Amino acid sequence: MIQKYDILTQDEIDKIHHNSMRILREIGVEFSYEPALEVFRKNNQRVEGHRVYLDTEFVENMIEKAPQSFTLHARNPENNLVCGGGDALYMPGYGAPFIYEADGTKRDATMADYDNFVKLAGASKHLHMTGGTVCEPTDINENIRHMKMAYSHITNSDKVYMGSSSGYEYAMDAIEMTAILHGGKDVIKEKPALICLINSVTPLKYDDRMLGGLMAYAETGQAMVIASLVMSGSTGPATLAGALSLQNAEVLAGITLAQCINPGTPVVYGSTSAISDMGTGSLSIGNPENALFTSASAQLSRFYGVPCRGGGGLSDAKTVDAQAGYESMMLLMAATTTGVSFVLHSAGILQYYMAMSYEKFIIDEEMCGMLKRYMAGFDMSDDEKMAFDVIEKVGPGGHFLTQKHTRKNFKTEHFRPALSDRQSYDGWAKESLTACQRANAKWKSVLENYQAPALDEAVNKELLAYMEKRTKELI
Amino acid sequence: MSIFDELKEAIIEGDEDVVVELAEKVIEDQVDPVAAVQNGLIKGIEEVGKAWIDGEAFLPDVMMAADAMSAGMKVLEPELAKAQASGEGYEDKGKIVLGTVAGDIHDIGKNIVGALLTAAGFKVYDIGIDLQAEDFLNKAKEVDAKIIAASALLTTTMKSQKELIEFLVEQGVRDQYKVIIGGGPTSLKWGEDIGADGWAETADEAVELCQKLLA
Numbered sequence: 193m194i195q196k197y198d199i200l201t202q203d204e205i206d207k208i209h210h211n212s213m214r215i216l217r218e219i220g221v222e223f224s225y226e227p228a229l230e231v232f233r234k235n236n237q238r239v240e241g242h243r244v245y246l247d248t249e250f251v252e253n254m255i256e257k258a259p260q261s262f263t264l265h266a267r268n269p270e271n272n273l274v275c276g277g278g279d280a281l282y283m284p285g286y287g288a289p290f291i292y293e294a295d296g297t298k299r300d301a302t303m304a305d306y307d308n309f310v311k312l313a314g315a316s317k318h319l320h321m322t323g324g325t326v327c328e329p330t331d332i333n334e335n336i337r338h339m340k341m342a343y344s345h346i347t348n349s350d351k352v353y354m355g356s357s358s359g360y361e362y363a364m365d366a367i368e369m370t371a372i373l374h375g376g377k378d379v380i381k382e383k384p385a386l387i388c389l390i391n392s393v394t395p396l397k398y399d400d401r402m403l404g405g406l407m408a409y410a411e412t413g414q415a416m417v418i419a420s421l422v423m424s425g426s427t428g429p430a431t432l433a434g435a436l437s438l439q440n441a442e443v444l445a446g447i448t449l450a451q452c453i454n455p456g457t458p459v460v461y462g463s464t465s466a467i468s469d470m471g472t473g474s475l476s477i478g479n480p481e482n483a484l485f486t487s488a489s490a491q492l493s494r495f496y497g498v499p500c501r502g503g504g505g506l507s508d509a510k511t512v513d514a515q516a517g518y519e520s521m522m523l524l525m526a527a528t529t530t531g532v533s534f535v536l537h538s539a540g541i542l543q544y545y546m547a548m549s550y551e552k553f554i555i556d557e558e559m560c561g562m563l564k565r566y567m568a569g570f571d572m573s574d575d576e577k578m579a580f581d582v583i584e585k586v587g588p589g590g591h592f593l594t595q596k597h598t599r600k601n602f603k604t605e606h607f608r609p610a611l612s613d614r615q616s617y618d619g620w621a622k623e624s625l626t627a628c629q630r631a632n633a634k635w636k637s638v639l640e641n642y643q644a645p646a647l648d649e650a651v652n653k654e655l656l657a658y659m660e661k662r663t664k665e666l667i
Numbered sequence: 668m669s670i671f672d673e674l675k676e677a678i679i680e681g682d683e684d685v686v687v688e689l690a691e692k693v694i695e696d697q698v699d700p701v702a703a704v705q706n707g708l709i710k711g712i713e714e715v716g717k718a719w720i721d722g723e724a725f726l727p728d729v730m731m732a733a734d735a736m737s738a739g740m741k742v743l744e745p746e747l748a749k750a751q752a753s754g755e756g757y758e759d760k761g762k763i764v765l766g767t768v769a770g771d772i773h774d775i776g777k778n779i780v781g782a783l784l785t786a787a788g789f790k791v792y793d794i795g796i797d798l799q800a801e802d803f804l805n806k807a808k809e810v811d812a813k814i815i816a817a818s819a820l821l822t823t824t825m826k827s828q829k830e831l832i833e834f835l836v837e838q839g840v841r842d843q844y845k846v847i848i849g850g851g852p853t854s855l856k857w858g859e860d861i862g863a864d865g866w867a868e869t870a871d872e873a874v875e876l877c878q879k880l881l882a
Contacts, residue, residue, distance in 0.1 A: 616868035
């Protein structure tokens with residue numbers, strides 16, 4: 193594997209760290225959720241109203257308790273994942289309410305789309321997880337959406353998935369359902385099987401909903417990404433160093449709370465900081481500033497000894513065009529090469545998280561494959577890899593196509609794209625398909641041929657019974 | 668496993684040494700050489716060719732199979748000639764003389780074309796690199812080829828493709844052969860300009876072209 197590269201000097205890391213600690217100490221963070229305030233009071237932190245002022249040594253000690261890496265357990269143990277183990281974990285986009293179709297049509301996302309994206313991620317060679325909230329299934333009652341989503345992940349694939357973080361109660365539903373799948377809450381407390389996304393409200397706030405979610409996951413020993421999205425210029429300073437300090441303070445405050453509740457509970461340092469477009473004020477994610485925040489966050493996570501979440505196939509484009517491609521590759525590559533462990537939004541995102549596109553999903557997935565190969569680097573482990581003998585055998589002017597050495601090695605040494613067109617002009621011109629058109633055909637055929645791994649009937653019954661009971665309570 | 672199946676497997680494996688051994692055994696045991704080609708070698712190369720079209724086999728597989736095929740044929744050639752003489756030869760899809768033109772020593776593309784044509788069932792006579800026009804014609808006459816395929820990789824050697832065709836015209840044999848050309852700097856227009864019967868950009872297109880020309 194190639195080395196993850198650093199973009200900050202140690203001196204720069206220290207500057208950010210001290211600036212963030214000063215923010216936490218002197219400005220403080222607002223927590224609206226009473227149980228969270230109670231936790232801080234118990235730990236002798238100064239609480240005034242909803243504002244919590246965090247002592248530097250206390251924060252540093254708490255961060256210390258978070259594991260450097262942890263395993264997320266899948267229904268199929270072959271799909272277990274180590275988060276923070278060196279590999280970038282890829283998964284679908286998160287939270288988009290719209291679908292942008294290949295012809296430019298915009299429509300609301302539905303549960304059918306949800307199942308489709310879970311299946312596409314389940315079928316993918318390059319995506320490690322089926323993600324979470326892969327789109328907002330707007331046709332499902334909001335009160336039970338979180339359960340329908342969890343059920344989709346559980347039944348359509350046997351990879352690791354994410355659960356709801358929308359308040360304590362909904363988070364617990366996702367955790368209970370995952371416990372049913374794995375054989376009880378005790379089992380998943382020992383072997384975390386669920387991860388969720390907790391977001392701060394920038395600047396310097398956490399709301400009730402997210403704090404409830406955070407507490408549910410921390411209490412049950414499940415993993416969580418604690419992320420901040422600073423929009424430099426609007427919800428944060430226009431200077432990137434200031435915005436990074438603010439993000440860092442927010443994330444560390446969240447991690448501190450999680451470790452107070454359950455020391456050693458697995459957390460991921462999350463960053464989605466980017467900028468506001470200063471013409472319109474809207475979020476913009478397909479830019480070098482986002483790549484910088486992502487890269488710096490990977491490095492800060494290493495400094496704090498926790499895995500990092502950041503980057504993805506991120507773009508502001510509204511359709512699957514060149515902009516969608518170049519922006520996405522920049523953010524996916526920055527995340528991967530600088531050592532982000534958990535790459536939420538790896539596939540499908542258009543227009544700053546607002547939409548999912550099936551075609552983009554397939555294209556992004558291909559990029560993930562390319563980057564996996566890139567990160568694997570050069571294999572120099574033995575003489576065969578150095579290939580002196582075969583170079584000697586072929587000699588000057590020969591060729592390597594008919595060497596056993598070639599046949600034995602090319603499949604593992606070369607990445608073979610599923611989507612990129614490498615034909616001649618004439619070969620291509622027979623159909624003249626763009627990447628988007630090829631991706632359109634590809635996702636349709638993947639869905640047509642997808643077979644979900646069978647789920648134990650007794651487990652399925654128990655899940656359905658749980659959902660039925662809860663649905664009656666919630667609607 | 669019959670010796671035919673063994674030959675087929677060895678071709679699929681692209682194992683030249685085993686194919687040569689088996690071919691020698693065919694002669695030793697006085698097995699019908701035509702059957703050995705038709706039920707062994709050709710069956711193997713057809714399977715590789717099909718796997719390649721389906722995207723399951725890759726160039727090294729096809730080229731090693733083609734090399735193994737050529738090596739086996741070389742061993743069997745004398746026996747096959749005898750069979751041919753007594754009217755019991757085997758049917759190939761057409762004979763093709765293939766080479767790189769005068770002044771040019773590039774051969775990787777030509778080799779790939781040769782392998783894929785072999786895998787498609789053509790009998791390919793690859794005469795090498797830096798060849799004069801008469802070299803192409805002599806071989807074509809000798810083996811009764813239907814197609815002459817000339818490769819050039821340099822803008823400076825493309826003219827040798829033109830000279831080859833002019834030579835065939837001068838010799839009064841132009842209409843006896845289909846002449847096809849290819850190579851990096853060549854184009855459909857260049858092919859038309861010099862009066863070639865066809866041009867292909869890639870090896871798989873060259874296969875399609877030959878199939879079309881001999882249909």
